[in-house]
Amino acid sequence: MKVGIPRALLYYWYGFTWRTFWEEAGTEVVVSAPTERSTVTVGSKASVDELCLPIKIFLGHVRQVAHQADWVMIPHLIKVEAGAYLCPKFIGLPDIVAHACPDLRDKCFTVTVGRNHLDMFQSLKRSALRLGIPERQIPRELKANNRLPALYELAKAGYPRQPEAEGGRLRIGILGHPYCIYDRCFNLDIFDKLNGLDVDIFTPEMMPEHMAGLGSGQLNKELFWTLGRSQFDALEWMLGKLKVDGFIHLSPFACGPEAMIGDMLERRIRRAGLPILKLFFEEHSGEAGMITRLEAFIDLIRYRSRVC
Amino acid sequence: MLKATFPHIGNSYIPFRTLLTELGLDPVIPPPITQRTISLGTQIAPEFACFPLKVNLGNYIEAIEKGAEMILMAGGVGPCRFGYYGEVQREILRDAGYSVEFFVLEAPKTHPRELWEKIKRVFPRHRAPDLLRAVRKAWVKADALDRFDRMANHVRAREEKKGEVSRLQNRFYQQLDQADSMGEIRRVADGFLEELKAVPVRKESQPLRIRLVGEIYMVLEPSVNFHIERVLGEMGVDVERTIYFTDWVKETLLKSIYDPNWREPLLAVARPYLKNFVGGHGLETVAHTVEAGVNRYDGVIQLAPFTCMPEIVAMQVLPAVSRDLDIPYLTLIIDEHAAEAGIMTRLEAFIDLLYYHRNSQGGGKAGEAVSGY
Numbered sequence: 205m206k207v208g209i210p211r212a213l214l215y216y217w218y219g220f221t222w223r224t225f226w227e228e229a230g231t232e233v234v235v236s237a238p239t240e241r242s243t244v245t246v247g248s249k250a251s252v253d254e255l256c257l258p259i260k261i262f263l264g265h266v267r268q269v270a271h272q273a274d275w276v277m278i279p280h281l282i283k284v285e286a287g288a289y290l291c292p293k294f295i296g297l298p299d300i301v302a303h304a305c306p307d308l309r310d311k312c313f314t315v316t317v318g319r320n321h322l323d324m325f326q327s328l329k330r331s332a333l334r335l336g337i338p339e340r341q342i343p344r345e346l347k348a349n350n351r352l353p354a355l356y357e358l359a360k361a362g363y364p365r366q367p368e369a370e371g372g373r374l375r376i377g378i379l380g381h382p383y384c385i386y387d388r389c390f391n392l393d394i395f396d397k398l399n400g401l402d403v404d405i406f407t408p409e410m411m412p413e414h415m416a417g418l419g420s421g422q423l424n425k426e427l428f429w430t431l432g433r434s435q436f437d438a439l440e441w442m443l444g445k446l447k448v449d450g451f452i453h454l455s456p457f458a459c460g461p462e463a464m465i466g467d468m469l470e471r472r473i474r475r476a477g478l479p480i481l482k483l484f485f486e487e488h489s490g491e492a493g494m495i496t497r498l499e500a501f502i503d504l505i506r507y508r509s510r511v512c
Numbered sequence: 513m514l515k516a517t518f519p520h521i522g523n524s525y526i527p528f529r530t531l532l533t534e535l536g537l538d539p540v541i542p543p544p545i546t547q548r549t550i551s552l553g554t555q556i557a558p559e560f561a562c563f564p565l566k567v568n569l570g571n572y573i574e575a576i577e578k579g580a581e582m583i584l585m586a587g588g589v590g591p592c593r594f595g596y597y598g599e600v601q602r603e604i605l606r607d608a609g610y611s612v613e614f615f616v617l618e619a620p621k622t623h624p625r626e627l628w629e630k631i632k633r634v635f636p637r638h639r640a641p642d643l644l645r646a647v648r649k650a651w652v653k654a655d656a657l658d659r660f661d662r663m664a665n666h667v668r669a670r671e672e673k674k675g676e677v678s679r680l681q682n683r684f685y686q687q688l689d690q691a692d693s694m695g696e697i698r699r700v701a702d703g704f705l706e707e708l709k710a711v712p713v714r715k716e717s718q719p720l721r722i723r724l725v726g727e728i729y730m731v732l733e734p735s736v737n738f739h740i741e742r743v744l745g746e747m748g749v750d751v752e753r754t755i756y757f758t759d760w761v762k763e764t765l766l767k768s769i770y771d772p773n774w775r776e777p778l779l780a781v782a783r784p785y786l787k788n789f790v791g792g793h794g795l796e797t798v799a800h801t802v803e804a805g806v807n808r809y810d811g812v813i814q815l816a817p818f819t820c821m822p823e824i825v826a827m828q829v830l831p832a833v834s835r836d837l838d839i840p841y842l843t844l845i846i847d848e849h850a851a852e853a854g855i856m857t858r859l860e861a862f863i864d865l866l867y868y869h870r871n872s873q874g875g876g877k878a879g880e881a882v883s884g885y
Contacts, residue, residue: 254824254845282788289591292791296825299786303829425599426621428590460593460821463560464600471603 205335206232208273210265211239213258213294214281216382216409218317218324219353221346222277225328228343231335236269239389243268248487250304256456257486258383259293261390263304270308275335280316288430291461321348354409357386361395365404374403374505377442379469380454381431381462382409384485391454391483392491394498401502406446408438415441432465439469443476450479450505452498457486479505513538514636516615517575518584519568520545522732523657524757526689527650532584534646536636540580542571545735549574554848556608558600563817563847564729565597567736569604576610582634587618592792592822649697651758653688656701658756660684663708665753668745670713677711678742680704719750720866723804725797726815727823730846731755737815737846738855747863752809754800755793784836785829794822798829805837811866812839813859818847840869 207226209219219235226233236243239261247264270276278301281294293300298314305312313334316327325346332342358364365373376398378385385391385407398405419440420426420433427433442448451473455462466482473480481501483494516532517540518525525541532539543549545567553570572583583605588595598616605612615634620626632638637646660681668677684704691697722744730737731753744751767774775789782799789795801812814830816823827843834841842862844855 292821296790467558
């Protein structure tokens with residue numbers, strides 16, 4: 205039996221956890237290939253125009269992996285921590301998939317990613333039983349390795365890099381949702397572009413875990429989006445500890461939460477007197493435009509650090 | 513007295529004015545929403561924030577120009593963006609150089625006492641009897657408004673002289689706003705309801721029945737939805753709005769406190785299509801559309817601000833509802849760039865289509881092939 209996992213959305217946090225579980229349960233796991241232009245095309249064809257690019261990419265991956273696997277796992281992301289939700293589109297993800305790909309309804313099953321590991325483990329166990337896997341085969345525990353896929357993607361891109369002797373490289377903090385940062389097709393391979401510009405980059409997932417909650421805890425009102433909280437934590441880390449030289453914010457076009465979070469991040473970064481480049485991505489994003497702006501931004505920071 | 517203001521949402525400024533006055537504040541009602549309001553708000557708001565946030569900001573600025581010193585706003589706990597409006601708006605106004613106190617009323621996080629402390633700090637007259645009287649008076653006004661509006665939509669579709677109901681409605685709003693004592697409020701409310709019943713109507717007409725669903729702000733605020741209820745009504749369409757302010761308070765605010773399963777009936781109706789509560793009014797949109805299909809309404813119009821997340825989930829689901837239950841629907845996405853002409857063209861085309869749909873089903877009478885406007 206083959207279980208397919210779409211390489212999209214919070215796969216970049218929980219993907220390896222899921223994969224390990226299904227492999228230990230004795231199934232063959234197929235993870236969809238990294239996003240390509242064709243994935244985006246397939247996904248946008250299936251969905252209404254108003255959906256954001258990450259969801260369209262997700263639908264593309266569902267379609268792709270459905271060809272290779274007997275079952276497709278749809279993560280149902282409501283709350284992954286206490287007191288905070290994910291985007292309403294994630295909460296309705298099983299419904300979106302059911303209506304965007306009605307022909308795949310019999311192939312898809314839902315796994316609820318709960319507030320802690322136990323919730324996710326139970327949900328996975330229930331799905332495994334429903335797929336007819338005998339109980340003795342189901343693993344007794346869930347190996348916790350959150351965010352590992354993200355770090356793996358970073359390592360593939362060569363980060364974190366060896367520090368240079370006389371601290372010459374610029375440090376750039378990258379903010380955004382994990383599926384915006386690590387999906388190379390989504391962000392037109394920004395790692396590669398920044399590598400070429402010889403700067404060091406830092407992402408929210410590189411933050412040591414004990415710093416979680418420090419940045420978002422300073423907010424006036426508790427933030428109720430997990431992916432917003434992680435960015436405020438990262439901002440605190442990057443401003444306070446890393447002392448980065450500038451920020452790049454990646455977000456999908458017309459992203460709901462990011463419209464608010466991005467604005468509040470920008471205000472804080474401005475108050476700290478640092479430059480920020482905000483990049484919005486959608487199906488029609490062009491590479492040339494992005495490269496020009498990246499180069500100009502990095503040049504500006506270099507010039508700034510020489511002057512100040 | 514402290515001059516307090518709040519954002520517009522439909523005609524709720526009438527009960528809010530009463531509420532604030534009774535609690536010992538001096539309410540400053542923002543001027544009616546105009547193009548200027550919208551452009552003021554859009555200038556300082558984040559580009560992809562939803563439309564209500566931008567209009568709210570415009571309201572605040574225009575109220576500050578009129579002398580408001582404090583802004584009252586509601587809050588929430590997600591996942592809809594509305595819950596964080598207060599915080600974002602506070603920062604935006606501060607960075608734009610407006611010095612104004614921002615007061616966000618929301619459910620207490622730890623203990624009900626927290627809310628009580630807040631109320632005591634802001635409202636000068638906060639003794640229990642004062643509070644009770646204020647809330648009761650405001651509630652009677654809100655209830656009267658919603659009762660009148662509900663009926664006005666039915667009568668408007670059938671009125672003999674076009675525009676009569678709308679004129680009556682405006683007069684009613686004015687007089688209710690001025691009514692002070694409980695007796696006067698009741699007299700105005702009952703008197704105008706009688707007048708509304710007496711409006712001459714065409715007996716023979718069988719108007720189209722359309723349900724208005726979608727995001728609460730876009731449905732309730734006529735100046736951002738291009739007065740869709742009035743326009744449709746005067747085209748001879750019986751519009752049934754699915755969201756009313758008093759209903760929202762009763763269901764979303766009160767029921768959620770004492771009945772954690774209050775959403776079950778909605779979920780049950782929407783179940784074949786949408787199985788999750790997706791925040792905002794996404795679930796309501798789907799449930800009310802299903803209801804409209806089952807009850808043989810002629811059509812459904814969904815109103816949503818651009819980038820509204822819950823409504824986008826509903827948009828993905830609605831085609832299936834429409835196909836299965838044979839109910840035509842039209843989605844109108846509105847933001848600061850929406851133009852009246854475009855909306856009107858689409859509404860007229862939709863109405864034509866509905867008449868055609870009704871006739872092709874054999875439901876209409878022979879003489880009704882021509883639409884009513």
